[in-house]
Amino acid sequence: MRSARRSQSQLIAIGQHAPWVIASRLGAISRAASAPSARDVRELQRMVDEKWLALGDAWWQMSMQWWQWQAGWWLRPQPWLGPAGDDPLRWWRExxxxxxxxxxxxxxxxxxxxxxxxxxxxxRS
Structure with a gap:
């Protein structure tokens, strides 16, 4: 359950911080709508770039975690092998x-x- 607490705490942190970041950026965009400064343009570009970087990093981390589990999974006894296999309930929990x-x-x-x-x-504020 340790990883479940970890994913829950990460979701809570995202849920707490993301609305504030969105409101802050939307406020900056609305204030700079007619004549954005160089700082506003950099912030907008950063906003777009960081989403792609976070997505790529998240995808990479998830795939590495998945392949790590898959590599170990094939080395374990499988529940469909009968008496030589592992306990199905334990397999599903894992x-x-x-x-x-x-x-x-x-x-x-x-x-x-x-x-x-x-x-x-x-x-900044």
């Missing part, structure tokens, strides 16, 4: 924990980016 670990590894870069943006934009 698969659920692995799925949550994949989710947590994908949320980590997003939560980190959102928290960093909140601190950076709050220091």
């Amino acid at each position: 698969a659920a924990r692995a799925g949550d670990a994949v989710l947590a590894s994908g949320l980590r870069p997003v939560a980190r980016t959102v928290a960093h943006n909140r601190r950076r934009l709050a220091a």
Whole structure:
């Protein structure tokens, strides 16, 4: 359950910080709508770029976590092998924990980016 708490805390952090970051950026965009400064243009470009970087990092982290679980999965006894196989309930619980670990590894870069943006934009204000 440790990874489940980790993914839940990351979702909570994203849910707390993201609305503030969105409101801050929308306010800056609306104030600079007619004549954006160079700083506003850089912020808009950064806003677009960081989404792609966070997505790529999240995708990479999730795929590495998935492949790590897959590599270990094939080495374990499987429940469909009968008496030589593993306990099916234990197998499903492990698969659920692995799925949550994949989710947590994908949320980590997003939560980190959102928290960093909140601190950076709050220091600007």
